[in-house]
Amino acid sequence: MKTAVLVYACVCVVASVCANLASAADHPLEPLSKSEIQTAFTTTLARFKADETLPDEALRYSMVALVEPPKSFVLSWSPGKPFARKASVQVLHYPSNRFWVVELDLKKKKVTKVEQRPMGTQPAVTSEEFVAAEEAIRAYEPFTKAMQARGLNPDYVYVDVWAPGDAELPEDIAAKLPNGQRTRLVRCLLFYRGAKVEDENPKAPQNPYDRPIEGIVLTVDMNTRTVIEMTDTVTRPVINETGNASTSRKLKPLVVQQPEGSDIHLEGRLVRWHRWQFYVVLHPREGLVLYDVRFQDKGVWRPIAYRMSLSEIYVPYGLGDSNWVWRSAFDVGEYNAGTLAQSLEANRDVPENAQLIDATFFSDVGTSADNPTGSVDFPATIALYERDAGLLWTRTDPSAYDRDTRYARELVATWNCWIGNYIYGFDWIFKLDGSIEVKVNLTGTTLNRGTDATAEASAAKVGKDANGTIVSAPNHQHFLNFRLDLDVDGPTNTLMEMEAANLPNTGFKNSFGATMAHLESEGYRDVNPYGSRHWHVESATNKNAYGKFTSYALEPSTFAFPYSAPDFPGLLRAEFARHAFWYTRYKEGEVYAAGNYPNQGASPDGVGVYTTPAEPIHGDDIVVWYTTGFTHLAKPEDYPVMPTESIGFKLQPRGFFAQNPALEISDQGE
Ligand SMILES: [Cu+2]
Numbered sequence: 001m002k003t004a005v006l007v008y009a010c011v012c013v014v015a016s017v018c019a020n021l022a023s024a025a026d027h028p029l030e031p032l033s034k035s036e037i038q039t040a041f042t043t044t045l046a047r048f049k050a051d052e053t054l055p056d057e058a059l060r061y062s063m064v065a066l067v068e069p070p071k072s073f074v075l076s077w078s079p080g081k082p083f084a085r086k087a088s089v090q091v092l093h094y095p096s097n098r099f100w101v102v103e104l105d106l107k108k109k110k111v112t113k114v115e116q117r118p119m120g121t122q123p124a125v126t127s128e129e130f131v132a133a134e135e136a137i138r139a140y141e142p143f144t145k146a147m148q149a150r151g152l153n154p155d156y157v158y159v160d161v162w163a164p165g166d167a168e169l170p171e172d173i174a175a176k177l178p179n180g181q182r183t184r185l186v187r188c189l190l191f192y193r194g195a196k197v198e199d200e201n202p203k204a205p206q207n208p209y210d211r212p213i214e215g216i217v218l219t220v221d222m223n224t225r226t227v228i229e230m231t232d233t234v235t236r237p238v239i240n241e242t243g244n245a246s247t248s249r250k251l252k253p254l255v256v257q258q259p260e261g262s263d264i265h266l267e268g269r270l271v272r273w274h275r276w277q278f279y280v281v282l283h284p285r286e287g288l289v290l291y292d293v294r295f296q297d298k299g300v301w302r303p304i305a306y307r308m309s310l311s312e313i314y315v316p317y318g319l320g321d322s323n324w325v326w327r328s329a330f331d332v333g334e335y336n337a338g339t340l341a342q343s344l345e346a347n348r349d350v351p352e353n354a355q356l357i358d359a360t361f362f363s364d365v366g367t368s369a370d371n372p373t374g375s376v377d378f379p380a381t382i383a384l385y386e387r388d389a390g391l392l393w394t395r396t397d398p399s400a401y402d403r404d405t406r407y408a409r410e411l412v413a414t415w416n417c418w419i420g421n422y423i424y425g426f427d428w429i430f431k432l433d434g435s436i437e438v439k440v441n442l443t444g445t446t447l448n449r450g451t452d453a454t455a456e457a458s459a460a461k462v463g464k465d466a467n468g469t470i471v472s473a474p475n476h477q478h479f480l481n482f483r484l485d486l487d488v489d490g491p492t493n494t495l496m497e498m499e500a501a502n503l504p505n506t507g508f509k510n511s512f513g514a515t516m517a518h519l520e521s522e523g524y525r526d527v528n529p530y531g532s533r534h535w536h537v538e539s540a541t542n543k544n545a546y547g548k549f550t551s552y553a554l555e556p557s558t559f560a561f562p563y564s565a566p567d568f569p570g571l572l573r574a575e576f577a578r579h580a581f582w583y584t585r586y587k588e589g590e591v592y593a594a595g596n597y598p599n600q601g602a603s604p605d606g607v608g609v610y611t612t613p614a615e616p617i618h619g620d621d622i623v624v625w626y627t628t629g630f631t632h633l634a635k636p637e638d639y640p641v642m643p644t645e646s647i648g649f650k651l652q653p654r655g656f657f658a659q660n661p662a663l664e665i666s667d668q669g670e
Pocket residue numbers: 442446476478632
């Protein structure tokens with residue numbers, strides 16, 4: 001699923017505006033600086049060294065992140081007021097399969113909590129493990145023999161490392177392992193590069209993901225770092241398509257100019273644009289997090305959301321085959337999606353007017369002589385830019401034919417992460433009319449399979465080379481859950497469901513109307529496009545000019561319904577995929593839709609647990625969770641590189657304002 005580059009280096013591509021310096025934080029939500037990451041490591045290690053019951057070597061760190069101060073503190077905080085700095089460190093001792101969550105006070109350099117998680121709890125796969133797993137496979141003789149039997153050079157094979165998914169180990173193998181079925185595992189797929197990496201032409205890169213070596217999956221015990229199982233179920237020829245992105249057609253320049261400068265005002269991580277304001281962070285697990293989102297209305301910065309982010313991804317594959325059934329990726333919790341963020345480049349990933357923000361994360365091997373702070377730079381991983389947004393509004397006088405018309409632009413806050421063959425881009429789009437659109441952009445390479453001419457219901461043929469060698473792309477689904485802690489005119493909110501229906505008793509056959517239903521206790525709802533169903537988060541305190549509570553509506557745009565069996569183990573871990581809309585009472589620590597540790601998760605966690613028992617939410621602080629989705633039935637046009645597919649949802653003001661808030665925009669044509 002992912003190659004290993006992160007531990008060792010991060011290529012600095014673009015100069016950007018917001019270096020994460022070692023100076024003291026000036027905002028309670030500011031991410032950990034390099035020196036704070038160093039303090040987190042040294043303080044944790046000192047604690048482990050001082051305690052004879054704890055190991056102090058062979059430690060791996062699957063997360064080092066800020067412990068966010070309580071929401072009530074942040075909302076009452078004002079610049080200059082002192083605040084605590086706390087970090088959480090996830091420590092894995094791989095030889096003994098033990099895992100701890102450590103909390104510490106950064107200012108006092110003191111560990112405040114060491115909590116060992118139950119044996120078998122597995123944090124995300126670390127980058128260092130990608131390297132270790134590949135080394136184990138290359139040293140495994142049956143791998144070499146299997147490649148040679150296929151006429152392939154083992155040195156040209158690309159090893160793709162995955163979290164192991166849900167398939168249990170065969171009992172005879174598990175019985176020989178000290179940790180049995182709780183052994184920390186990865187599973188690896190093979191692809192053929194067909195040449196040395198050094199022979200790569202950067203202008204026409206190889207794409208090993210287009211050249212699957214079908215039939216083989218290697219399972220690696222990550223406690224002992226040895227291969228414990230290799231399947232070899234079928235031999236299929238490897239396609240010769242290199243996936244080269246060679247080009248022959250040049251586009252004429254399209255230049256973005258802002259001769260009077262940008263309307264984006266960036267103060268540290270506080271973003272102001274037009275009437276919008278928010279605080280932006282790249283989190284090592286969730287990626288982009290937007291805090292304290294507000295819209296200035298008649299001089300008042302009115303709150304809309306306290307915290308919004310991607311929460312989890314679930315990508316199950318639909319091919320009935322023992323080598324495919326376990327492939328269900330939870331890219332946020334199994335791989336720490338934020339640590340897979342790519343540096344964004346002007347005119348390649350984002351327009352040339354983008355402002356870029358850096359991030360600093362942790363090294364999963366901690367501090368070292370080469371890296372005394374134990375930090376890794378992620379330059380230019382958030383981009384903010386204004387772009388053309390088409391028509392804002394227009395009207396024409398019916399007698400004089402005078403036009404009154406306004407052109408729109410929008411603010412995009414974006415990042416993308418590279419998760420092996422797939423790349424997910426996330427656009428948070430702020431509009432002049434007070435709405436926010438969230439778009440997920442899916443591209444990269446489908447997960448392909450070497451096949452033959454036999455028709456398969458679960459895998460469309462997508463590629464063929466000059467020798468007639470075929471690859472298919474098995475059906476799969478993408479479910480992406482977003483956690484939206486909305487605070488509409490403050491944290492005290494209620495939740496309504498609106499649905500349109502025919503009104504049968506008015507005496508007129510044309511009548512229809514919107515029905516509103518209170519959602520009073522935690523739970524879930526499904527989409528209903530036939531009823532134009534959407535959900536309103538309403539203020540419990542503020543009313544608009546019409547006597548109605550002010551509100552924002554969540555409008556579903558795209559969604560998917562899981563086609564696996566209802567008791568499919570992957571789906572049991574991904575309850576958020578069963579229903580598009582979930583809603584909970586705000587609780588600290590409930591952040592991830594599939595729970596904190598979905599990797600090798602033995603029992604369901606996340607929204608299903610958060611909503612059981614269903615607590616009342618009326619007039620409380622409400623969090624909504626929306627799962628957007630895409631059922632990917634691949635087609636030839638998705639090969640060798642998939643054109644970007646966009647899915648998402650919208651947050652729309654609905655009675656939040658007294659009228660169209662974009663009336664004030666001046667006519668740019670004048
Ligand atoms: Cu897909």
